[in-house]
Amino acid sequence: MKQPKLKWAMLVFALGAVMMLGACKKKVAPPPPPPPPPPAAPTASLTANPNTIEKGQSTSLTWQTTNATDVSIDGIGAVQASGSQQVTPADSTTYHLMAKGAGGTQEATARVTVTTPPPPPPPPSATEEELFAQNVRDVFFDYDKSDIRADQQAALQGDIDFLKQHPNINFTVQGHCDERGSTEYNLALGDSRAGAVKNALVQGGVAASRIKTISYGKEKPFCTESNEECWQQNRRGHFVYQK
Amino acid sequence: MNSHLSGSAGVPPAVSRASRPRLGLLVLTSVLLISLPGAAQDWIRTGTGLGVEKVRLAVPEFKASTPDPRNPDLLKTFNDTLWNDLDNAGIFDMVSKSFFPLAAPGSPNEVKFDAWSEPPPNASMLAFGNLGTAANTLTVQGWLYDVKNISSPQVLGKQYTDAATADAARTTAHKFANEIIFRLGGGIAGITESRIFFVSSRSSHKEAWVMDYDGANQHQVTHQASISLSPRISPDGSRLAFSSMTGGGWDILMYSMDLNRLVTFPRFGGTNLSPAWTPDGTKLAFSSSRSGAPELYVVDASGANLKRLTSSRGPDVSPVWNRKTGAQLAFVSGRTGLPQIYLMDADGTNLQRVTDEGYAVSPSWSPNGQFLLFSWIRHYGPGAPGAQDIYIMDVASKQWVQLTHDGGRNDFPSWSPDGRHVIFQSSRSGSEQIWTMLADGTNQKQLTTAGSNTQPNWSWK
Numbered sequence: 001m002k003q004p005k006l007k008w009a010m011l012v013f014a015l016g017a018v019m020m021l022g023a024c025k026k027k028v029a030p031p032p033p034p035p036p037p038p039p040a041a042p043t044a045s046l047t048a049n050p051n052t053i054e055k056g057q058s059t060s061l062t063w064q065t066t067n068a069t070d071v072s073i074d075g076i077g078a079v080q081a082s083g084s085q086q087v088t089p090a091d092s093t094t095y096h097l098m099a100k101g102a103g104g105t106q107e108a109t110a111r112v113t114v115t116t117p118p119p120p121p122p123p124p125s126a127t128e129e130e131l132f133a134q135n136v137r138d139v140f141f142d143y144d145k146s147d148i149r150a151d152q153q154a155a156l157q158g159d160i161d162f163l164k165q166h167p168n169i170n171f172t173v174q175g176h177c178d179e180r181g182s183t184e185y186n187l188a189l190g191d192s193r194a195g196a197v198k199n200a201l202v203q204g205g206v207a208a209s210r211i212k213t214i215s216y217g218k219e220k221p222f223c224t225e226s227n228e229e230c231w232q233q234n235r236r237g238h239f240v241y242q243k
Numbered sequence: 244m245n246s247h248l249s250g251s252a253g254v255p256p257a258v259s260r261a262s263r264p265r266l267g268l269l270v271l272t273s274v275l276l277i278s279l280p281g282a283a284q285d286w287i288r289t290g291t292g293l294g295v296e297k298v299r300l301a302v303p304e305f306k307a308s309t310p311d312p313r314n315p316d317l318l319k320t321f322n323d324t325l326w327n328d329l330d331n332a333g334i335f336d337m338v339s340k341s342f343f344p345l346a347a348p349g350s351p352n353e354v355k356f357d358a359w360s361e362p363p364p365n366a367s368m369l370a371f372g373n374l375g376t377a378a379n380t381l382t383v384q385g386w387l388y389d390v391k392n393i394s395s396p397q398v399l400g401k402q403y404t405d406a407a408t409a410d411a412a413r414t415t416a417h418k419f420a421n422e423i424i425f426r427l428g429g430g431i432a433g434i435t436e437s438r439i440f441f442v443s444s445r446s447s448h449k450e451a452w453v454m455d456y457d458g459a460n461q462h463q464v465t466h467q468a469s470i471s472l473s474p475r476i477s478p479d480g481s482r483l484a485f486s487s488m489t490g491g492g493w494d495i496l497m498y499s500m501d502l503n504r505l506v507t508f509p510r511f512g513g514t515n516l517s518p519a520w521t522p523d524g525t526k527l528a529f530s531s532s533r534s535g536a537p538e539l540y541v542v543d544a545s546g547a548n549l550k551r552l553t554s555s556r557g558p559d560v561s562p563v564w565n566r567k568t569g570a571q572l573a574f575v576s577g578r579t580g581l582p583q584i585y586l587m588d589a590d591g592t593n594l595q596r597v598t599d600e601g602y603a604v605s606p607s608w609s610p611n612g613q614f615l616l617f618s619w620i621r622h623y624g625p626g627a628p629g630a631q632d633i634y635i636m637d638v639a640s641k642q643w644v645q646l647t648h649d650g651g652r653n654d655f656p657s658w659s660p661d662g663r664h665v666i667f668q669s670s671r672s673g674s675e676q677i678w679t680m681l682a683d684g685t686n687q688k689q690l691t692t693a694g695s696n697t698q699p700n701w702s703w704k
Contacts, residue, residue, distance in 0.1 A: 144581055144602075146558075182604040182618060182654050183472060183698065184517045185575055185582045187486075187493065188530055188537040188558030191514040192577075195535060214492050215514045215532075219449075219470050 039102035042068035046097040046108035048087075055116050058088040061095055063108065068099035089114055128169055132241045135162040136171075139197050139237040143178070146192035148200055156197070159239070160204035170242040172212040173197045178231035179218050190215035197237035212242065298427050301338040301359055301366035301390075302326055306349030308375030308382070313407060317381060318374050320412040327457055328420030328435045329370070331688075333663050333681040334428045338364045349373040351386060351397070360390040367391060368398070370423055376407040383412075385419045387426065398426055413459065434659045438702045439666055440464070440474040440483060441677055445694030451485050451498070456659070456701075458677075458690030465498055473517050477524050477544070478703040482506070484518035484527060495529055509546040517561045520544075522569045522703075528552070528562040539574060541589070552591040558582075561605060564589075566658075567612025573597075575604050584617050586638070597641055602631075605655045609662050613638060614682075616646075616656035616665060633667050635682065646684035657701045658682075666690075666699040 044065040053059050062084040065071050072078045074096040076085065087095070089112055097108045126134070137155040139148065148156060163169060175190030175197075194213035202208045222238075223230035304322045307314040330337050344358035348371045359366045372385035387399035399422055405411035417435035424433030434456050443452040446463060451474035454461040464483060465471050471487040483498040495515045497508035513533035520527055528541045534551070537558040542549045553559045557577030565571040570589050575582045579596075584603045587594045602620040609615070615636045631652040636643040647653045651671030658665060662682065669678045675695045680687040 144577070181582075181602060182561075182575075184530075184561045185558065185577070185604050187472075187514065187516050188532075188560040189577065191532045191537050192558050195532065214488075219488075 040067045041103035042066060042099045042101035042106045044068065044071075044097055044099035044106040044108040046073070046095060046110040048095065048110040048112045051111060052113045052115060053089075055090065055114050056088070058086045059112050061085050061087050061110060061112075063097050065097075065099040065106070067103055068101040068106070070100040071097065073097045087112070128166055129241045129243070131162075131166065132169055132171070132239070135159075136239045138239060139200075140232060141193055141235040141237070143231070143235065144181070144189065146175075146189060146196045148196055156200055157204070160201060160206060163201065163206045163210070164204075167207070167210075170210045170212075172214060172240045172242055173201075174238040174240060175213065175215040175217075176220065176222070176234050176236050176238055177216075177218045178234040179221060179224075179226065180231065181218070183217060183219075187215050187217035187219075190217045193235075193237050297334060297336040298368055299338060299366050300329060300335040300368045300370065300423075300427075301343065301364050302329055302370045303340075303343055303347035305371070305383070305385070306347065306373045308349065308373040308384070309377050311376040311407075313376050314374065317376060317407065317409065317412040320409045321374055321383065321416045324413045324416035324457075324459075325370070325420055328417060328433070329423065331457065331664075331679075331686070332420070332424045332428065332433060333686065334424065338366050347371065350384070351388075354388060354390070354396075356390050356393050356396070368423075368427065370419075372419075374412070379407050381405050381407040381411055381415070383415050383419070387423050399423065410460075413455075417455075428661075431661045431663075432704070434661050434664060434701075437660050437704065438476075438480075439657075439677070439690075439699050440476050440702070441668075441691070441699040442472055442474060442697045443691070443694050444696075451483060452696075454690070456664075456679075458679075461691070461693075464500075465496075467496070471496075473698055473700075475518050475520060475700050476500075476702050477520050478522060479524055480702055480704070482544075484508075484520065486516045486518065486529075495527070507546070509542075509549075511540075511549065519562045519564060519572075521564050522566050528564065528572060528574075530558070530560040530562070539572070552587070563606050563608045565612050566608045566610050573606040573608055573615055573617075575606065581623060584615065584636075597636065597638075607656050607658055609658050609682075610660060611662055616658065616667075618654040618656065618667075633665065633684075644684075646680065646682075647687070648684075649687065653678075655698045657699050659701050660704045664701075666701050668697045668699060 042065060046063040048059050048061050050059055064082045068081060071081055092113045095110045099106045136159050139152045139156055142149060173194045175194030177186040177190050194215055198211045198213050201211060221234045223233040302325060305318060307318060329335055342363040348354040350373060359369050369388045369390045374383045383403045385401045386397060388396040389398055390396060401419060401422060403415045403418060405415055420435045421433035437456045438453050439456060440451060440453050442449050448468050449470045450463055451465040451471055452461060452463050467487050469488045471485050474483055474485040476483050481501055483500060485496055486493055487496045493514045493516055494510045495508060495518050497506050499506045511531050511533045513531050514537060516530045518527045518529045525544055526541055527544060528539060530537045531540050537560055538554060539552040539559045539562050540549055541552055555576060555578040559574060559576045562572045562574040571586060572589060573584060573586050576585050581602045582604050583596055584598045584606050585594060585596050601623040603617055605618040607616040615638055617634055618631055619634045620631045631654060632645055632647040633653045633656045634643045634645050649671050651669045653667055653669045656665050656667040664679060665682050666677060666679050668675055672689060675697050676689055677691040677696045677699045678687055678689050
């Protein structure tokens with residue numbers, strides 16, 4: 001049933017088309033007069049410099065149009081055919097220029113991206129290095145001695161507790177000496193001091209593999225005056241976080 | 244252990260004959276003086292050279308032998324160096340220039356014997372000669388005359404040719420001085436061509452430097468840009484062992500003086516300090532904490548065959564070998580508290596302590612094996628003056644004499660090859676500098692001024 005209907009429709013259409021084409025060919029129309037030259041189409045350009053600003057800063061919009069009688073920018077309104085203007089958009093804005101003239105309408109756009117300055121970073125949680133610096137205390141020694149003084153046990157126990165709570169921290173113990181005495185003997189003594197601190201830490205349960213030791217002897221003093229207060233500052237096992 | 248020390252047959256006679264009995268005597272005298280209340284002076288000058296008749300030597304300036312305009316500058320360098328070398332030698336009574344006759348001889352036919360041998364010069368020996376440049380060659384003729392032996396006066400006649408430079412003039416003067424010292428000083432070679440290695444901070448890092456024995460010609464050896472300490476030159480002068488802070492800690496590093504660069508030496512781990520060459524140059528002793536506490540080890544010069552020598556509770560450091568026998572070591576140990584000087588045999592046996600109080604460090608063994616130099620804060624503790632001075636000890640008798648008295652911290656004494664001189668560091672001028680003196684403590688002179696200069700080590704020849 002369907003097939004015959006479709007055939008009929010195609011036939012009718014074909015016949016109609018032949019008739020119409022035939023009719024057209026027969027009628028030869030005279031050429032129309034040449035049309036008057038159309039009015040020139042307007043041109044427009046719009047730029048923003050810079051095109052990225054931080055919030056609160058301004059940027060310079062510059063535009064140029066030709067053949068336009070009516071130029072306007074969204075948000076600014078009617079403007080001269082060419083010009084520039086400072087704008088301070090609060091948010092990212094697409095400036096839209098419309099230049100209308102006899103020849104038509106031309107549009108131009110310029111995008112100004114407004115970035116917001118990064119907010120001050122929120123106080124981060126302390127890193128292990130900072131915790132190390134805050135919690136680990138150096139161990140001080142008597143003159144020419146490398147055994148742990150009784151008054152240093154509390155500091156050392158605090159170090160052991162902290163270091164056991166932070167098992168990922170590796171560190172160096174530097175042995176230091178005061179300026180008195182001889183270079184070579186002080187380097188050996190500094191080595192003994194660093195070794196004594198390491199031994200105490202290991203006995204307290206800190207893994208030996210986390211601890212490096214080095215002696216500075218009297219080569220890198222913390223304090224350079226020649227008095228007992230200063231010398232005491234220099235006789236120490238100094239903890240250094242290992243990155 | 245005294246057996247090989249008392250065998251002084253091979254010791255150069257000029258040193259041993261004069262010093263051994265005398266040292267003991269003078270120590271007694273000085274102890275007596277110290278113990279006497281109200282003694283005007285609490286120390287006396289003494290040492291190895293006292294009582295030896297010094298040769299009275301006149302050294303007029305050498306004369307120009309050519310008309311070359313470079314002669315005056317080169318002559319000044321030559322004459323200054325020659326005078327200093329002979330004056331420094333410590334075995335001459337130098338005739339003051341104000342006593343010289345008006346005419347100085349430039350060649351043998353100009354020598355007026357009486358004018359030199361009679362007062363006021365009253366010289367026994369006369370060193371004279373001439374210097375001339377022609378083209379780029381420097382020619383020096385030098386003579387040593389026994390002016391009291393007119394029939395056969397010539398002791399030495401030498402001619403040297405070298406480049407016409409100030410360096411060559413200085414080297415030539417050193418060579419001629421060495422000949423005179425060798426001839427008149429009991430057959431012991433002079434030290435004018437020896438060198439001194441030391442640590443200087445003047446490059447802003449502590450590096451090993453070297454200079455001529457008289458302080459001239461100072462230049463940097465190592466460029467580690469770290470902290471480098473305790474430079475020790477090998478007996479043949481070819482390698483410099485030193486201790487340097489590297490990435491892993493303190494390691495013994497080896498610098499080739501022939502190749503002018505570091506050569507391979509093993510890293511032992513721990514803190515490795517104070518290398519010391521055996522007199523035959525085949526082994527090194529040093530301090531290492533590779534197995535815990537700082538102990539003494541010995542290793543082949545190649546770095547092989549590491550052996551541990553000590554096992555004590557306190558730090559052991561600063562070993563030196565008996566330079567005569569190579570069979571004994573002196574070293575510093577804190578095993579009983581403050582550091583003291585100890586001796587032991589090369590295998591670690593026969594340990595004995597040789598200082599009994601204070602803070603004693605930095606031993607240096609004399610070339611003839613008889614003496615130790617060391618640095619000592621003898622009276623140590625609250626209220627004690629705490630001066631750190633250089634002392635000399637007779638190894639066999641353990642008697643000692645103080646050599647420096649002039650303030651400051653005096654440390655790291657090191658013997659000259661001829662055993663007549665000592666180089667050391669002193670802070671007496673306000674900063675740490677290298678000083679030299681005769682082994683009796685006289686004739687102390689500062690050799691360095693720029694930066695801080697420490698740990699001098701005199702070459703073996």
